[in-house]
Amino acid sequence: MTPVLRLEGVSHQFDGIRVVDDLTLDIAPGEVLCLLGPSGCGKTTALRIAAGLEPLQTGRVLMGNTEVAGPGLQTPPEERGIGLVFQDYALFPHLNVLDNVAFGLSVFTKSVRREKALTELRRVGMDSAADKFPHELSGGQQQRVALARALAPNPRIILLDEPYSGLDSALRAQVRDDVLHLLKESGAATLMVTHDPEEAMFMADRIAVMRDGRIVQEGSPHSLYCYPNSAFVAGFFGEVNAFTGPVKDGHVATPVGPAAVEDLAEGTQATVIVRPEGLRVTTLQAGQSDYAALVMESRLLGRSSLVHLHVQSGENGSTKEWHFHSRMPGIFLPDAGTRLRIELDPGQIFVFPAQED
Known part of the structure; x- marks a missing residue:
């Protein structure tokens, strides 16, 4: 299936600093793909390059x-068959809602533009606000109008930049x-940029996690x-406990129990990641320590419920204190001061070479 x-092989620099580094990405028909990563990782630049808002440098x-877009070629955004929804919605303040949605339908007659715009407003539940202006709408209403405007020309792809x-x-x-x-x-393919992992998991069929300009x-x-x-990826999808x-x-010792290791050599320094929900706490029975x-x-x-836990561990006469979270x-x-026993859930434990992050 053609994406x-x-x-393909897209790289981009600002003032000599590479912000997108040899990025290759496909989006299938009807697919929602999220570019996910921290601020400054290059995800918005990649979206702007796809839209034609940022001139392509390489790829x-x-x-x-x-x-x-390619060597010697730069098709303008309005000729790419895309719909855009920006972080600030970018509605025209001097146009009412109906005219905002109809703005990209200039190839049609006035009556057709009006009917198509009203159809899209009905789809997003905003047809009753057709005569209002953007400043009269709430943020959520503006977002719906921006989406209606993006969908009105029946684009092949929708690009969303931190839309929520x-x-x-x-x-x-x-x-x-x-x-x-x-x-x-709508059936349109969608590329969405976000730094929110929960948002990406909710929206996406597929997620591409970016770091330092690359998909990791x-x-x-x-x-x-x-x-x-x-x-990095494990930690980006929520809070973690790290050791x-x-x-x-075949194990890495941690103050909350041993973590099994399958593919790291003996003596390798390892990072153990445990999600808070992987630290289960139970009643400490008599005689257990x-x-x-x-x-x-x-x-x-x-x-x-989030439980803050304090653990002391040590060997050879030294003691180290730890602060963990259990979800x-x-x-x-449990009341502060209660002593509980920690049990590890193997399905929530991840082990990686320590030097990789």
């Missing part, structure tokens, strides 16, 4: 089988759910969360 969009950009960053958490959840269904109904891992949300290829130590007899922890604080986070399902709020 709707392909970035190629193809829409279907047509090269739209200006919304509060409750509104963000509702809007992104609506947007996901609208995108899937690519795959489904499930594969990236359950099978990260580095401590370092040498591999000995191994892997005991002292509760510092407990906090209810809604669907789960338990539901309401689990």
Whole structure:
């Protein structure tokens, strides 16, 4: 199947600093692909290059089988068959909602432009605001209008740049759910940029994690969360507890129990990553002392509880103190000072060579 969009060997520099480094990326018809990474990793620059808003320096950009950017070639954005939704929505303040959506439909007659614009506004639930101006709308309403404007010309691909960053958490959840269904109904391929891993997992069929201008891992949300290829990727999908130590007899010793190692040589320094939900705490039975922890604080986070734990461990007469987090399902709020036993969930433990990050 021919990709709707392909970035091939794309590199880009600003003032001699390479911000995109030999990036190759495909998006299939109807697919939602998220570029995920920290600020400054190059994801927005990659999106702007795909859109034609940033002149290509190295590599190629193809829409279907047509090269739209390459050596000596730079097709303007309006000729690429794309829809754009920016972080600030970029609605025209002097045009009402209807005219904002109709703006990109200049090839049609006035009556057709109006009807197509109203159709898209109905799809996003904003037809009743057709005569209002952007300043009269909430952030969520502006976001819906921006999406309607992007979808109105029936583009082959939609490009979204941090589209929910200006919304509060409750509104963000509702809007992104609506947007996901609208995108899937439209059949357009979608490239979305975000720094929010939960947002990427909610929206994406496939995620490409970027770091320092490069894609470091690519795959489904499930594969990236359950099978990260580095401590960086594991840590980017949520808070983690991290330990370092040498591999000995196929394990790395940690203050909360041994972590099994399969593919690192004996004596290798390793980083052990344990998600908070992988640290299960249970009642400390009489006579038990191994892997005991002292509760510092407990906090209810809604669907789960976060328990702050203090652990002391040591050998050869030295003692080291550790502060860990355990995330338990539901309401689990042991009092500060309670002693609990820690059990590791092997499915939430990841081990990598220490020097890689």
